[in-house]
Amino acid sequence: MSRGISLIAFVVLGLGLMPAMSFAQERMDDTTARKMPLKIWGVQFEEFEYRYSDDDEELGSWDGDIFYGTDDLKVRWLTKGEYAVDEQAYEKLENQLVGQMPVSDFFDAKAGVRFDTPEGPDRTYGVVGITGLAPQWFEIDANLYVSEEGDTSAELDAEYELLLTNRLILAAALDATVAFSEDREIGVGKGLVSTETGLRLSYDLIDRSFSPYIGVVHERKYGDSEDFVRAEGGDAESWFAVLGARLSF
Amino acid sequence: MKTAFLAGALSLLLPVIGLAGEYNLTVDRVEIDTGDFVKTGIGYNGKSPGPVLRFKEGEKVSINVTNNLEEMTSIHWHGLILPFEQDGVPGISFPGIKPGQTFTYNFPITQSGTYWFHSHSGFQEPDGAYGAIVIEPEGREPFRYDREYVVQLTDKHPHSGDRIMRNLKMMPDYYNREQQTVGEFFSDVSAQGFMNTVKDRLAWGGMRMMKADVEDLQGFTGLINGKGPDQNWTGLFQPGERIRLRFINSSAMTYFDVRIPGLDMTVVQADGNNVQPVSVDEFRIGVAETYDVIVRPRDEKAYTIFAESMGRSGYARATLAPRDGMEAPVPELSKPARLTMADMGGMHGMDHSGMEGMESMDHSTMGEMDHSEMKGMDHAGMQDMDRSGMKGMDHSAMGHGSEMSAGGASDPFYAEGSGLVPTAANGGKFLSYADLKAQKPLYDEREATREIELRLTGNMERYTWSINGVKYEDADPIRLQYGERVRFKFVNETMMTHPMHLHGMWSMLDVGAGQFNPVKHTISVQPGTTVYMETEVDEPGQWAFHCHLSYHAAAGMFRKVIVEGGPESAQAAEADTEKAGGEA
Incomplete structure (x- = not known):
């Protein structure tokens, strides 16, 4: 008799506890930041410098970017410019807003828009590109542009760092632009348009946040682009001594 | 009433x-x-x-x-x-x-x-x-001591954790100041010849991996009980006393090699569990591990506790002395550690074309390292196995012969020919996982009911870390059944060491000692190696399971483990009442 009651009590109790049991197994879902994609931001200026040319021209120049996002998707604002001190004018002013996502272990694809608003005619481009690390430690950034005028061009940027010591770094950079059609208004001829080659010796003074450098930069235009700039009385080739700092926050 | x-x-x-x-x-x-x-x-x-x-x-x-x-x-x-x-x-x-x-x-x-x-x-x-x-x-306890000290290590960095994570994500080598330089190229040329050095650099450059990638985070100050090397934490003793030192590595990222020049250390506990005493000159303590050692200084003099980081970028230092203010010499840091191709052996989808010489590494030789085969083998036998394994491997054919640890130092828990194999500074005994045997078995010996493979994966260039290629944010929980005994197989496919920590249940590291396998809570898995541990699933609920390197865990090398079944109902009910009472 009493055994029967306790059996019933046991079953009832057990049934009562069943929901608690299953609840306990999926007790809580992790909704903490750890379970979310990690969001990262950063600001980097590869170049932030004063340039002094073999023609006594003085320029302020920069090449940097700001990004925000996750491993899977980043938004990046890239900015590049050259400001002529005497003329008080932007010889070059490029801003790009791109979305960036991984396509392989070492490369990201990007797509977005580029706005060029220097002294003179403006241009807007659509841009697709890849950026990443190639074998043997070459940092590669390759882009394809289509302007609102329908002109297409491509740009390849490669950089290599040689560690003289762990803080004293010699960086070689090559930037080359090729146009697939002529855009006379902005001085771009078909074919190889221009190259910029730089050699910069930097020292990491504060972590990798502030690395002052000195260097030389060579800029040259080619083919029709060279003729266009000469026709306007400009230089097709310049050498610069540069003084600046690599920055990152 | x-x-x-x-x-x-x-x-x-x-x-x-x-x-x-x-x-x-x-x-x-x-x-x-x-x-x-x-x-x-x-x-x-x-x-x-x-x-x-x-x-x-x-x-x-x-x-x-x-x-x-x-x-x-x-x-x-x-x-x-x-x-x-x-x-x-x-x-x-x-x-x-x-x-x-x-x-x-x-x-x-x-x-x-x-x-x-x-x-x-x-x-x-x-x-x-x-x-x-x-x-x-x-x-x-099965050992005696007269006095005890906690020796808690950490790698205190001037940057906050958030900042470090962001910097590593932005530039994975942000903190690495032991990278190979032009100077090292020339010293390698004079040691190994021009062609070998060029080949070596091309092989690593082809993989876009760094030999110097041993520590993600450098620039820290090693602390012992909160004191930096100059602040010199000091534990007092009287000559002849047995001192129990309770080493705890609370670092975010740093493995330390610990020695006390002039003193033998008898390891008596690992991760809180008694082990059969083993006398060593030096030991490596992984992040989150603990080791208890007993030392017996007989002389009326000071001894330095010296803990240098695995990559040799920093150290912690403390002193054992008969009186306050006494000091012993502080050793110099050793040369920075360099990974070898052996440490890359586990990498998945690696570009083999860039790895000339690697092909000639006989994979059957590597198979001898497989720890599954170590089961039931005694320690002496294991050492023999290592040596024969080393001999069987054609060093010169690897093209990286000089990278092999000099003197053929080997440890079954490191890849054969790994650049990370530790050696004692005084040439003496360096503790290996293989030396750890439980003092008393914690559980009855039984076959594991199933095996779960966990590949430790990541992408150094992106600073993403994952398990089986999946980050925590995208991962389903690992489901275990209460009452089963699970054999975890860790396959490290990265070039970093990962201290894997399962919460709530013991991890029995397979060193081939059967029921005397050591009982741990954190298990280091070296690059290019496979390590097994077994767990008696005897705790219901849900638990974290992750790499204990803070920035690896945060980047995704993390899992939730759910133990299904078991005496959960009673416990859950009890916990609920306790919570209600406790959370006022």
Whole structure:
């Protein structure tokens, strides 16, 4: 008799506890930041410098970017410019807003828009590109542009760092632009348009946040682009001594 | 009536006879002075590291944790076996402790030994939120000592945890200042010849991997019990005394090689569990591991406790001395460690074209390293196996012959020919995992009911870390059944060392000693190696399982483990009532 009651009590109790049991197994879902994609931001200026040319021209120049996002998707604002001190004018002013996502272990694809608003005619481009690390430690950034005028061009940027010591770094950079059609208004001829080659010796003074450098930069235009700039009385080739700092926050 | 009275009397007596203890911890913003820099961080009871909590086996503890921060916090009791709601992982065990809130942890102490506690929220642990736990056993210990000290190591960095994570994500080599330079190229040329050096650089450059990638985080000051090398924490002794040193590595990222020049160390405990004593000159302590050693200084002089980081970028230092103010010489740091192609052996989808010479490494030789084959093999046999394995491998054919650890130092828990194999500075005995044997088996020996393979994966260039290629944010939980015995197979496919930590249940590291396999809570898996551990699934609930390198865990090398079934209903009900009472 009493055994029967306790059996019933046991079953009832057990049934009562069943929901608690299953609840306990999926007790809580992790909704903490750890379970979310990690969001990262950063600001980097590869170049932030004063340039002094073999023609006594003085320029302020920069090449940097700001990004925000996750491993899977980043938004990046890239900015590049050259400001002529005497003329008080932007010889070059490029801003790009791109979305960036991984396509392989070492490369990201990007797509977005580029706005060029220097002294003179403006241009807007659509841009697709890849950026990443190639074998043997070459940092590669390759882009394809289509302007609102329908002109297409491509740009390849490669950089290599040689560690003289762990803080004293010699960086070689090559930037080359090729146009697939002529855009006379902005001085771009078909074919190889221009190259910029730089050699910069930097020292990491504060972590990798502030690395002052000195260097030389060579800029040259080619083919029709060279003729266009000469026709306007400009230089097709310049050498610069540069003084600046690599920055990152 | 009578029974109620009796119960009341008993409950009154309980605190008196020491079966229940109440402890208070506050979580505070604190200032941390390493001697090299001063930094605000997080600590307990106004200090970092926090206090040493001393418990007794069999005690039921009640710990009130008051959060004085302006953010959520939590405390995880690292290595303690307890109900999962008390384990202190936000999002897995409990919601966390809100600013201004006092949360009371209640759990029985069912073990003894050296452990530690730390925050499991954000980067509070690297920022200073850690402390030590010492649990006195109920019975006698199988070793004697006259005096004991906690020696708690950490790698205090001038940057905050958030900043470090961001920098590593932006530039994975941000903190690496031991990279190969032009100078090293020329010294390698003179040592190995021009062509070999060029080939070597091309092989690594082809993989876009760095030989110098041993430590993600350099630039730290090694602390012992919160003191930097210049502040020199000192433990006093009288000559002839046996001193028990309870080493705890509470670093965010750093493995330390520990030695006390002039003293033999007898390792008696690993991760809180007694091991058969082994006498060593030096040992490597992984992140989150603990080792208890006994030393017996006989001379009336000072001894330096020297802990240099695995990559040789920094060190911690302390002193054992008969009197305050005495010092012994501090050794120089050794040469920076370099990975070898052997450490890359586990990499998946690696570009083999760039690895000339690697092909000639006989894979059957590598198979001899497979730890599954170590089962039941005694230690002497294992050493023999290593040597024969080494001989069988054609060093010259590898094209990296000179990278092989000089003198053929080997350890079955490192890839054959690994650049990370430690050797004792005095040429003596360096502790290997293979030396660790449990003093007493904790569980009856039985076959594992199933095997779960966990490949440790990542992408150094992106600083993403994962398990089986999946980050925590995208991962399903690992489901275990209560009562099963699971054999975990860790396959390290990265070039970093990962200290894997399963919460709540013991990890029995397979060193081939059967039921005498050591009982641990954290298991280091070296690059290019496969390591096995077994777990008796005897704790219901849900648990964290992750790499204990703070920035690897945060980048995704993390899993939730759900133990299904078991005596959960009763426990859940009990926990709910305790929570209701405790969370006032």
